[in-house]
Amino acid sequence: MMIYGLVLMNDKFIKISKSKEGSEITLYLLGKWLLEDVAEIERTLKNLDILANTKIIIDGKNLEEIDTSGAWLLIKFFRALLQQKINLKRTDFQAPHAKILEIIEHIEHPDSIQIKGFGAISNYFRNVGAATSSFIKEFYILVAFFGQICTTFATSVIHPSRFRLRSIVYHVNEIGIKAVPIVSLMAFLISIVTGYQGAHQLQKFNANIFTIDLIAISVLREMGILITAIIVAGRSGSAFAAQIGVMKVNEEVDAMRTIGLDPFEMLVLPRLLAILIALPALALIADIVGLLGGLFVSSNMLDLSPLQYIERLKEAVTVTTLWVGLVKAPVFAVLIGMVGCSHGLQVRGSAEQVGEHTTASVVQSIFLVLMADAIFSVIFTIMGI
Amino acid sequence: MKPIVEIKNLHNRFGRHVVHDGLDFAVYPGEIVGLVGGTGAGKTVLLKSIIGLHRPKSGTVTINGKNIMRMNKAQVLATQRLWGVLFQNGALFSSLNVRDNVAMPIKEFIAVNEEQAQELAEMKIELVGLPPEARDKLPSELSGGMVRRAALARALALDPKILFLDEPTSGLDPISASMFDDLIRKMAKNLGLTVMIITHDLDTLFSTCDRIAVMVDKKIKTGTLKEHLKDKHPWIHDYFHGPRARAVLAAKNVH
Numbered sequence: 001m002m003i004y005g006l007v008l009m010n011d012k013f014i015k016i017s018k019s020k021e022g023s024e025i026t027l028y029l030l031g032k033w034l035l036e037d038v039a040e041i042e043r044t045l046k047n048l049d050i051l052a053n054t055k056i057i058i059d060g061k062n063l064e065e066i067d068t069s070g071a072w073l074l075i076k077f078f079r080a081l082l083q084q085k086i087n088l089k090r091t092d093f094q095a096p097h098a099k100i101l102e103i104i105e106h107i108e109h110p111d112s113i114q115i116k117g118f119g120a121i122s123n124y125f126r127n128v129g130a131a132t133s134s135f136i137k138e139f140y141i142l143v144a145f146f147g148q149i150c151t152t153f154a155t156s157v158i159h160p161s162r163f164r165l166r167s168i169v170y171h172v173n174e175i176g177i178k179a180v181p182i183v184s185l186m187a188f189l190i191s192i193v194t195g196y197q198g199a200h201q202l203q204k205f206n207a208n209i210f211t212i213d214l215i216a217i218s219v220l221r222e223m224g225i226l227i228t229a230i231i232v233a234g235r236s237g238s239a240f241a242a243q244i245g246v247m248k249v250n251e252e253v254d255a256m257r258t259i260g261l262d263p264f265e266m267l268v269l270p271r272l273l274a275i276l277i278a279l280p281a282l283a284l285i286a287d288i289v290g291l292l293g294g295l296f297v298s299s300n301m302l303d304l305s306p307l308q309y310i311e312r313l314k315e316a317v318t319v320t321t322l323w324v325g326l327v328k329a330p331v332f333a334v335l336i337g338m339v340g341c342s343h344g345l346q347v348r349g350s351a352e353q354v355g356e357h358t359t360a361s362v363v364q365s366i367f368l369v370l371m372a373d374a375i376f377s378v379i380f381t382i383m384g385i
Numbered sequence: 386m387k388p389i390v391e392i393k394n395l396h397n398r399f400g401r402h403v404v405h406d407g408l409d410f411a412v413y414p415g416e417i418v419g420l421v422g423g424t425g426a427g428k429t430v431l432l433k434s435i436i437g438l439h440r441p442k443s444g445t446v447t448i449n450g451k452n453i454m455r456m457n458k459a460q461v462l463a464t465q466r467l468w469g470v471l472f473q474n475g476a477l478f479s480s481l482n483v484r485d486n487v488a489m490p491i492k493e494f495i496a497v498n499e500e501q502a503q504e505l506a507e508m509k510i511e512l513v514g515l516p517p518e519a520r521d522k523l524p525s526e527l528s529g530g531m532v533r534r535a536a537l538a539r540a541l542a543l544d545p546k547i548l549f550l551d552e553p554t555s556g557l558d559p560i561s562a563s564m565f566d567d568l569i570r571k572m573a574k575n576l577g578l579t580v581m582i583i584t585h586d587l588d589t590l591f592s593t594c595d596r597i598a599v600m601v602d603k604k605i606k607t608g609t610l611k612e613h614l615k616d617k618h619p620w621i622h623d624y625f626h627g628p629r630a631r632a633v634l635a636a637k638n639v640h
Contacts, residue, residue: 034544038495039496042501067576068576099575099576102575103571103575107508349525
């Protein structure tokens with residue numbers, strides 16, 4: 001809107017009047033300049049088109065109310081006018097309004113510091129590099145962590161009183177005994193699933209009876225231990241990370257150090273020993289329940305008597321089959337325990353990090369468990385077991 | 386003058402533990418009221434009763450002439466715009482940087498575009514005396530004093546008329562604490578705010594507050610510092626004549 005034109009603005013927020021000679025313009029502020037109307041007020045101010053070298057009087061006596069947001073728009077408007085070398089005068093502002101303007105006037109509002117961005121392609125390489133280096137760092141942390149566990153374990157072996165028996169028992173209960181129902185249920189269900197799928201396929205070849213081989217071998221060699229490891233990683237590995245992480249946030253770990261207690265001895269070693277005891281035991285339970293699941297399938301679907309099932313089982317598997325599965329348990333236990341505890345100790349500062357590290361510990365430990373399982377498979381194949 | 390916050394005959398209890406027993410309290414527009422009381426005396430419960438986070442057993446809480454206990458959800462939401470709250474230790478959203486923390490209520494309640502919301506947030510951040518570098522930082526990267534300032538900026542985001550501060554200076558060093566006191570005084574004076582401060586900081590109490598409300602015997606006694614100094618009630622007497630209070634008062638008289 002041209003002020004020098006014939007049309008004079010008459011708005012909710014501003015009224016304009018021109019002096020007789022036309023060299024002096026008075027802007028009367030009206031109404032309420034409040035936060036809820038900032039968008040509208042800003043539009044009004046933008047539409048004002050004021051020529052340079054004019055004298056402008058801003059009159060505030062009709063202004064009903066103004067808050068910091070309205071005042072900010074006004075101050076910005078003043079600054080824009082001053083930049084155009086427009087002569088500005090304020091009059092008749094009520095005392096409370098003047099006070100708000102005064103406090104807002106000190107605000108400079110320099111532009112945000114711009115962080116220099118990267119291009120899309122270089123950004124991609126940058127991300128790949130960051131991910132790689134963090135992967136290597138994680139691996140390094142785990143190796144160092146393992147070393148520290150070994151030295152702590154060695155000192156504890158020399159001074160057996162350093163083993164926190166009470167703590168170990170507590171964690172065996174938490175990790176192992178409390179997980180028995182869920183592990184059993186999962187093992188039972190997995191063997192039923194395998195059984196039904198296998199029976200369905202093998203029926204085509206009239207080889208129903210081999211369903212038992214399928215269940216027994218897959219449960220004993222792979223499924224029992226894997227299901228157990230995954231449940232323990234989700235239940236207890238995450239709990240390790242969260243418990244130790246919270247202690248880090250509360251500076252309990254630091255407090256421990258100042259009293260002369262080693263957090264590795266107090267927190268990490270008991271959990272690790274407990275998971276070393278609990279996980280193989282759980283895996284054994286999973287194997288047994290899995291075979292019971294096989295019994296359930298064979299008597300319901302294959303119409304075999306329990307005796308026939310056991311007969312077939314004897315032919316299908318040997319004790320080695322069981323051992324091939326169980327031997328992996330301690331390795332998985334160490335991996336899960338180590339990842340959980342090390343993520344707990346990596347928590348720095350805020351509670352938000354506890355969540356991040358807990359998630360990371362579960363993902364990482366399941367990944368490591370499956371990778372170790374693959375390595376085991378290769379080794380066993382080479383050994384011919 | 387009509388009070389802006391008025392509480393009448395407030396009763397609160399948790400199980401058998403009676404916290405407030407017929408409490409009356411009023412805050413008048415433009416004043417800064419300090420609320421003191423022993424640990425566990427129910428100061429925070431009172432604050433929560435006023436701002437609607439806790440429903441009292443009985444009694445009335447009137448804000449700006451309206452009884453908030455008789456309001457429906459929409460009315461409570463509209464009334465909430467009247468006040469800003471600074472929680473103990475700031476309670477900033479830990480996953481958002483300072484600018485987004487302050488911009489959040491603006492974006493939620495005001496019809497502005499992203500840019501305007503950010504700009505208003507940055508204005509508020511500067512208003513409370515935070516440097517521009519602080520805008521992009523997460524709460525965990527700020528010092529204690531800066532967290533309080535950022536929280537104050539968020540409390541001021543919607544230009545409230547009333548400001549509730551729950552222990553704003555606890556855990557701050559004396560320099561930051563007195564700077565924060567100055568800031569509160571300046572904001573209250575220039576923006577015409579009504580302020581209620583829950584505090585244990587005697588410096589804040591004596592230098593900033595116009596009136597002091599003391600929570601004793603499950604009720605509130607309100608008065609100026611001078612009136613409280615003459616009060617014979619044992620807790621009030623001990624509070625205002627204890628060694629710490631004396632030291633602060635003596636220092637004030639010297640200057």
